[in-house]
Amino acid sequence: MSATATTTEAKPEMITFTEAFSRALHDAMEMDPTVIMLGEDIADEEGGGIFKVTKGLSTKFGGERVRTTPISEQAIVGAAIGASLAGMRPVAEIMLMNFITVPMDQIVNHAAKLRFMSGGQTHVPITIRTRTGAGAGTGGQHSDMLEAWFAHVAGMKVVTPSTPADAYGLLLGCIFDNDPCLFIEDQLTRTQTGPAPVKGEIIKLGKAHIAREGTDVSIVGYGRPIRDAMALAEKLTGEGISVEVVDLRTVSPMDTETVIKSVAKTGRAVVVHEAPRSFGCGAEIVARIQEALYGQLKAPVLRVASRDVTVPFSRVLEAEYLYKGADIEAAVRRTLDTGSRK
Amino acid sequence: MSTPTFTPQVLLEVWRKARQINLIDEKFRGLLRSGRLAAVYYSPRGQEILAAAMGVHLQPTDYLVTTYRGIHDQLAKGIPLKPLFAEYYAKATGACKGKGGPMHITHPETGVMVTTGIVGSGLPIANGLAWASQLKKDGRVTLVTFGDGASNIGAFHEALNMAGLWKLPVIFLCQNNLYGESSKYEKCTSVDHIGERAASYKMPGVTVDGNDAEAMWRASADAVARARAGEGPTLIEAKTFRFMGHYFGDPGAYIPKEEYEAHLAKDPMPKTRAAVLASGIATEADLEKYDAEVNAKIEEALQFAADSPFPDVGEIDIDVYGAAA
Numbered sequence: 017m018s019a020t021a022t023t024t025e026a027k028p029e030m031i032t033f034t035e036a037f038s039r040a041l042h043d044a045m046e047m048d049p050t051v052i053m054l055g056e057d058i059a060d061e062e063g064g065g066i067f068k069v070t071k072g073l074s075t076k077f078g079g080e081r082v083r084t085t086p087i088s089e090q091a092i093v094g095a096a097i098g099a100s101l102a103g104m105r106p107v108a109e110i111m112l113m114n115f116i117t118v119p120m121d122q123i124v125n126h127a128a129k130l131r132f133m134s135g136g137q138t139h140v141p142i143t144i145r146t147r148t149g150a151g152a153g154t155g156g157q158h159s160d161m162l163e164a165w166f167a168h169v170a171g172m173k174v175v176t177p178s179t180p181a182d183a184y185g186l187l188l189g190c191i192f193d194n195d196p197c198l199f200i201e202d203q204l205t206r207t208q209t210g211p212a213p214v215k216g217e218i219i220k221l222g223k224a225h226i227a228r229e230g231t232d233v234s235i236v237g238y239g240r241p242i243r244d245a246m247a248l249a250e251k252l253t254g255e256g257i258s259v260e261v262v263d264l265r266t267v268s269p270m271d272t273e274t275v276i277k278s279v280a281k282t283g284r285a286v287v288v289h290e291a292p293r294s295f296g297c298g299a300e301i302v303a304r305i306q307e308a309l310y311g312q313l314k315a316p317v318l319r320v321a322s323r324d325v326t327v328p329f330s331r332v333l334e335a336e337y338l339y340k341g342a343d344i345e346a347a348v349r350r351t352l353d354t355g356s357r358k
Numbered sequence: 359m360s361t362p363t364f365t366p367q368v369l370l371e372v373w374r375k376a377r378q379i380n381l382i383d384e385k386f387r388g389l390l391r392s393g394r395l396a397a398v399y400y401s402p403r404g405q406e407i408l409a410a411a412m413g414v415h416l417q418p419t420d421y422l423v424t425t426y427r428g429i430h431d432q433l434a435k436g437i438p439l440k441p442l443f444a445e446y447y448a449k450a451t452g453a454c455k456g457k458g459g460p461m462h463i464t465h466p467e468t469g470v471m472v473t474t475g476i477v478g479s480g481l482p483i484a485n486g487l488a489w490a491s492q493l494k495k496d497g498r499v500t501l502v503t504f505g506d507g508a509s510n511i512g513a514f515h516e517a518l519n520m521a522g523l524w525k526l527p528v529i530f531l532c533q534n535n536l537y538g539e540s541s542k543y544e545k546c547t548s549v550d551h552i553g554e555r556a557a558s559y560k561m562p563g564v565t566v567d568g569n570d571a572e573a574m575w576r577a578s579a580d581a582v583a584r585a586r587a588g589e590g591p592t593l594i595e596a597k598t599f600r601f602m603g604h605y606f607g608d609p610g611a612y613i614p615k616e617e618y619e620a621h622l623a624k625d626p627m628p629k630t631r632a633a634v635l636a637s638g639i640a641t642e643a644d645l646e647k648y649d650a651e652v653n654a655k656i657e658e659a660l661q662f663a664a665d666s667p668f669p670d671v672g673e674i675d676i677d678v679y680g681a682a683a
């Protein structure tokens with residue numbers, strides 16, 4: 017279970033996203049006795065969560081610290097907030113992101129705002145883990161990416177990883193951050209693998225990551241589309257196109273500096289997310305780029321996103337709804353065809 | 359309120375409705391197992407009788423609000439097979455044109471108004487349907503069904519309070535199958551019986567063996583009569599059990615074997631079938647004939663679903679908004 021790769025020749029241990037989430041939760045509980053967990057079905061008696069992320073934790077750390085709750089999302093988030101005010105670091109699981117609509121009051125009116133409204137006397141170091149993503153045929157109430165809602169609320173931090181190692185480091189980053197964090201897990205890539213993280217290595221929030229360096233165009237995004245962008249960047253090297261991939265990691269508060277630095281270098285940007293296009297986080301990213309780089313851009317900044325409709329059930333329609341890797345490629349080519357490539 | 363008698367004819371009627379649900383559920387599970395159907399499926403196996411015993415009291419014009427585990431409720435309400443099956447098959451001829459899917463079946467013609475995938479969300483909506491009936495004096499009742507787990511959601515308590523206060527013609531049918539996903543009832547619920555919760559909301563709370571056709575039929579008769587008479591809502595807690603786990607493919611490791619077997623020994627389907635035969639209202643041959651009839655209808659509807667086209671890609675932009683007013 018522990019990371020072993022120490023010699024240069026040794027193949028890195030590969031782990032899935034699910035394993036990365038589990039390890040982060042485990043290690044956080046081991047590191048800090050104030051880390052506690054609550055959510056539906058999360059204890060071992062219930063199988064350790066429907067996605068098995070919390071498996072083993074209640075057995076190892078006890079049912080007091082890892083509690084299965086009733087199906088009561090308001091009570092779950094509220095209890096996390098209350099416990100955090102009293103010095104704990106609760107990690108609340110909201111099984112799927114669509115169910116987070118139920119405790120919105122607790123999140124928006126309380127978790128996000130108590131620090132400010134109390135004049136800094138109290139704060140809410142909670143992590144809300146949730147999971148979502150279209151493409152699995154789960155339809156209109158089990159697939160939404162709602163990150164923009166939370167990014168729009170001052171005081172909330174919104175985080176989503178694009179590799180298992182990031183998943184580990186960023187989840188630890190959320191748990192040990194002193195503000196309320198929403199940590200979004202993608203349900204489609206959960207069995208995909210990547211090199212294992214180093215145990216205990218926290219990735220600090222608020223910093224974007226240059227996932228791949230390039231010179232012709234920057235692809236800026238977060239989560240699952242970063243994986244598409246990385247594959248595309250690899251593919252385009254064959255054509256002599258050099259793509260830089262900027263993974264925000266923390267969607268909000270956004271690391272504007274890293275994004276601007278990248279686009280200032282390439283002069284071209286394609287912004288991508290899975291959520292529907294309109295009023296999504298992409299619009300914010302584009303706005304920041306043009307505010308900073310007006311006059312230096314070689315082409316209009318393009319957005320790739322899913323369609324502005326409810327996620328449909330029928331696979332035929334769901335595929336039409338969802339952004340595609342090919343859309344990112346088309347956008348990249350369009351920006352490159354605009355203006356002169358130096 | 360004088361409850362009508364539970365005649366052998368009524369028993370047979372309940373059985374027939376339940377058996378149709380049962381045969382369809384078996385068929386679907388077979389299709390899922392063989393990969394010929396690909397959909398998330400929440401089997402109602404074990405909960406057929408309670409749905410049927412309620413369903414026989416309802417008119418097509420009455421309203422139903424149900425959940426992802428709702429196929430038994432929808433069938434008991436009288437939804438036709440073809441649009442239902444075609445929706446499972448994600449086809450253009452489906453009840454919702456393939457856009458909603460099994461978790462969101464809607465068929466207003468038979469009163470199936472909302473199927474939700476969000477636990478507890480149906481109850482407040484049911485109140486609204488019932489309120490409209492109260493305003494329009496149309497004599498309809500609204501049935502909303504949900505699980506034991508749903509009774510721990512805030513929306514349950516808000517809805518019951520409002521319904522009790524406004525004397526709405528609504529029936530809250532809690533199907534207590536003793537588990538919510540993999541969590542046991544006792545671990546998540548503060549009361550021994552969900553029926554007790556009605557006391558806080560000024561309505562009768564009836565806890566009944568949902569797997570007992572007669573008891574469930576009586577409880578339903580009373581609740582429907584009360585709602586139709588404008589006397590207000592009822593909470594029915596129907597005790598039952600789900601034999602196929604939470605979703606199709608759920609290994610159900612969280613259910614102790616002895617517990618499962620004890621419930622299996624009380625499986626309401628064979629029990630009710632035996633009661634029908636014992637009543638003398640039908641013979642073995644009659645029941646077999648009925649099965650054959652239902653199976654033929656199932657095959658016909660499946661063929662229809664299989665032969666139907668997938669929705670046109672352009673359908674994605676339709677139904678987002680209505681025509682400009």
Ligand SMILES: Cc1ncc(C[n+]2csc(CCOP(=O)(O)OP(=O)(O)O)c2C)c(N)n1
Pocket residue numbers: 056087089111115118427475476477478504505506507508509535537538539604
């Ligand atoms: C608000 C909300 N929280 C969580 C879920 C995930 N979920 C789906 S079904 C279910 C269990 C529901 O149990 P119960 O109400 O007893 O109904 P049953 O499935 O047993 O029929 C859960 C937790 C959800 N759909 N909606």
Ligand SMILES: [Mg+2]
Pocket residue numbers: 505506507533534535536537538539
């Ligand atoms: Mg249940």
